[in-house]
Amino acid sequence: MSFDLATKESSWWVITLLAFVGSNNILDQYVILSVVLVILSLAFLSWACSPGGLAWRNGRNKYGSLPIPGPRGLPIFGSLFTLSFGLAHRSLAAIASNKNAKQLMAFSLGSTPVVVSSDPQVARDILNSPHFADRPLKQSAKSLAFSRAIGFAPNGTYWRLLRRIASSHLFAPRRIAAHEAGRQLDCAAMLRNIAADQSVNGTVSLRKHLQAAALNNIMGSVFGKRYEAAEIGSEELRELKEMVREGFDLLGAFNWSDFLPWLSCFYDPFRIVSRCEALVPRVRKMVQGIIQEHKLERESGIKVSDEADFVDVLLSLDGDEKLNEDDMIAVLWEMIFRGTDTTALLTEWIMTELVLHPEVQAKLREELDRVVGNRGITDSDIEKLPYLEAIVKEALRVHPPGPLLSWARLSTADVQLKNGMVIPANTTAMVNMWAITHDAHVWDDPFEFKPERLLTAEGHVEVDVRGSDLRLAPFGAGRRVCPGKNLGMLTVSLWVAKLVHHFRWTEDKANPVNLTEVLKLSSEMKFPLFVVAEQRNL
């Protein structure tokens, strides 16, 4: 009823306007022109007087004792152009610095109000607030059914159940430890393939080896499936890689319709909708097939042990924890595409820094030889290697894989910050982790790669990267912190240790290192690393 009234109330001017348009009277036409001009001027004024742009009109940025500053951007589009081209984290860091808005900056993406923080204290307030435990749902995530996966499920009973399953089953320390044999297997295959590549080509393009190992590793943990050397060129593996790549592209693509919904009717340059529609049934078919195989094995009486893969774990859940098949597909598929490129791309950045800093590489090799000798490196060695830890953490600082923490948050209520600002409900919030880790007020010489900065006088690393110290929180923080952080850190540390233990790495002079980055779902090297890998006699 109230809707009808509102419609009638607001439609009077349309009828009046139509009557005027139909009129031949010069005076009437003059009135129309004046009305249109007044509307346009009001719209312009409203935009011009709203720091943060149109989505922040009506003083939305002034709910607290301290207003939130920000750029107006363009009418209608706001700051969409800033974010959709180039490196958003760098552009936002520069604007925040110019506008004196490092603590918090308001801006508009179309009609969406957004804030971004480049300050550890405010970032902590945002990420740890219970009112920021939701995420805005991108069209691609919705179309790919990811609203039922951990990363995009809205804060509520279902999401809390998924987080509980993740911490007590999927990523429980005993389960991570139980998958060591698989990690060793994938790593050994990677080292063999690198040696073969080097001897055939005289150079190694590292990324493809890291991605293959990452995919095998995550396929092993999630589906209990690994691809042997003979299957490398198989149709099944090609199809799987293609699906992971497509999911990654679709979720990473900057989709203007997420911020200007009316645009989706006639402008979809990346064909997000049709590509999602094509991908979903392919993923479903593959994952359903794997679930079916597991069900058959279970019927034949195989019990779920710690070495069990994620499918077995999800099938073994009972009572309140039991998931239906569609939800299982969403959760499992999310793990595959999240766990693959993050680890591979971070390792590529680390190896790049080690090639550019031979003295750091030599020092790490010396630590490995001293602590491990010439036997194989195991998971339990990793915590005895502080210089390795410093290298991995310093690389996470210089090249955070998600410079804007990949996934934004959404406020479900007005959030009062300690600095006096208030972020209104329904605001998208981002943390510019790259800006924090490159802020000279937070880190000395922030653009320099210096693992030594993280070592105490006793040779330990005290900086925590798992969300308690917001000066370096590449896995996010708070309730939605990355559940795969321990697995990610362990996998990357083991790979780097083994790569440096087995080979000496130098720059391939024909393909010099190029540090240009490109921001997709993760920040990756625009030009993949080519290196010369000289095998050591261990």
Ligand code: HEM
């Ligand atoms: C170097 C490796 C990785 C990095 C840098 C990374 C980074 C991140 C970041 C920044 C977030 C958002 C956190 C927040 O909003 O506070 C996130 C969320 C997430 N990550 Fe990771 N991640 C990595 C590896 C992994 C792995 C290996 C998995 C699983 C196999 C994984 C699964 C997830 C999931 C499911 C979420 C969503 C959590 C939620 O919304 O509740 N990540 N990750």
